Amino acid sequence: MFELKRAVIHSFKKAAHTEIVDEVVKKDVALKNDNQALISLTQGINGLIGKAGNSVVYGQFSDDGRQGPFPAKFDEYIDELLDEEEFLTLTHLAMDELVDQAKKQVLSTGGHIICALYESQGVQFFLVASMKERGGIQLDENYVPTAIQEIDLSKVQQAARINVNHYVYLSRQLAQEIAAEEDGALRKEALEEQRDTTYLCFISRGRDSKASDYFIYALGCAKG
Helix, strand or coil: CEEEEEEEEEEEEECCCCCCEEEEECCCCCCCCCCHHHHHHHHHHHHHHCCCCCCCEEEEECCCCCCCCHHHHHHHHHHHCCCHHHHHHHHHHHHHHHHHHHHHCCCCCCEEEEEEEEEECCEEEEEEEEECCCCCEEECCCCCEEEECCCCCCCEEEEEEEEHHHHHHHHHHHHHHHHHCCCHHHHHHHHHHCCCCCCEEEEECCCCHHHHHHHHHHCCEEEC
16 A cells, blocks of 8 residues: 655756756645655655665664754654645755755756655655656656656666654654663663664665765765
8 A cells, every 4th residue: 555645846956077056946835645646656766665676775864973954854853744844844954955965976966856755555654866857757847747657767866765664663662662771771782783773775876876975965864
């Protein structure tokens, strides 16, 4: 079962081998979640991440001081998952960070950025993906998907998906379990070793993987 709950598409343009970003577009209204083309697009990207043969890297938010504001804002957002204003605020922050990091990576290029909250097989996910509008993905002047053919990696450049359910468990419930232990500080490492502490996964394409590193840095991700 797949249910789209919130989605929006922003964009920015940047030519490779430059530090100039122009035409940054951040939408102020979420797309209608009953748009079948939008549902197909989101579901297609979600399917890419778990598809055999695609390179997927797992990880979590970094805590080394270079992660930027996105992880902290996401932690606030999970308390208001269905609030459209909070959703848009988070996606605008993601865009600001993506643009800033893209400027620092001269090989990076812009594109359309889709941000979506959805449920798949009983698990909630938050997705941020960069895609090129060509062939199978068609958007109108308001960035509303109008036609979606088969989604493949030639259209999706980078994607990061956060398992919201697992993130909530690790950040909230696990913390409560540790606090409940008499020797909480000593038990923390042992408890974490018993569980999968990676709740992020991402894919990227391109001949030079460094060109897509900006996407990972912008969202404050660390490879697991």
